[in-house]
Amino acid sequence: MSEQFNAAIVKYRARPIINMLEEIRLYLMRKMNYSRNQIARYRGPITPTAQSKLEIAKRDSHKWHALWVEDPELARFQVQHIYSNNHQHVVDLKMSTKKHVNPCYSKETWERIYAPYITPLRGEDQWIKSGAEPVKAPRFAKGGGRPKKKRSKANDVPQNPYKSKRKYKEIQCGRCSEKGHNVKRCNGTISNDKQRKKARTDTSPQNASALPSKTRLTGEELQCAHLSMLCLCKFKLLIFVVLVLLNFARNVTIDVSAFG
Numbered sequence: 001m002s003e004q005f006n007a008a009i010v011k012y013r014a015r016p017i018i019n020m021l022e023e024i025r026l027y028l029m030r031k032m033n034y035s036r037n038q039i040a041r042y043r044g045p046i047t048p049t050a051q052s053k054l055e056i057a058k059r060d061s062h063k064w065h066a067l068w069v070e071d072p073e074l075a076r077f078q079v080q081h082i083y084s085n086n087h088q089h090v091v092d093l094k095m096s097t098k099k100h101v102n103p104c105y106s107k108e109t110w111e112r113i114y115a116p117y118i119t120p121l122r123g124e125d126q127w128i129k130s131g132a133e134p135v136k137a138p139r140f141a142k143g144g145g146r147p148k149k150k151r152s153k154a155n156d157v158p159q160n161p162y163k164s165k166r167k168y169k170e171i172q173c174g175r176c177s178e179k180g181h182n183v184k185r186c187n188g189t190i191s192n193d194k195q196r197k198k199a200r201t202d203t204s205p206q207n208a209s210a211l212p213s214k215t216r217l218t219g220e221e222l223q224c225a226h227l228s229m230l231c232l233c234k235f236k237l238l239i240f241v242v243l244v245l246l247n248f249a250r251n252v253t254i255d256v257s258a259f260g
Ligand SMILES: [Zn+2]
Pocket: 173, 174, 175, 176, 177, 178, 181, 182, 183, 185, 186, 187, 188
């Protein structure tokens, strides 16, 4: 029963606590209604599971031999295993099935288990307001790694103390330098060494901005510099074009002389 319950609530466990409890309550309501319907439709004296076991036992009873003791009530038998004389029982047919079967398997017990019902509840908007200040949610800090969904089995599942386990080297975090977790699962703060190292790397762009004002240029100066660069480029281009034209003219004169 508890294992069935654990398996059924897996899909609700990841929800926020009130939603989770509400879903579990509805699940129990549905399950109890279903069981009550099953009981109403069932006609046997003992529960279906116990009855199935009894049917299997009946099928296997061909290995037993019944000997009537000729009592006037035609009820008493000595029942013996056909291959073993050590296995023999006294059977009285006047005793009903109920007397042979433990009361925990009876239909009455089954009915009593599902007799109590879960009371229905109103929605959250119809709850009585207390007027007190609402409780604020705690500050949220996102932890490392994927959120846990599995049930913790440390306490209730017994483990073999003689079984040797695989041994791994103890891991150390590259962020906070603490042992037992790595960067992915780190929730801690950065250690002093790392902080100092990070601070050193962080100051380099700050130093650049704090340069003396002489080496830094204002907007106008920058514009002038750009213009002068542009003029220089244009001048270079002009010289290049002139040189190319001169070369072309010389080639043309050579060609003309060749034809002449
Ligand atoms: Zn860490």
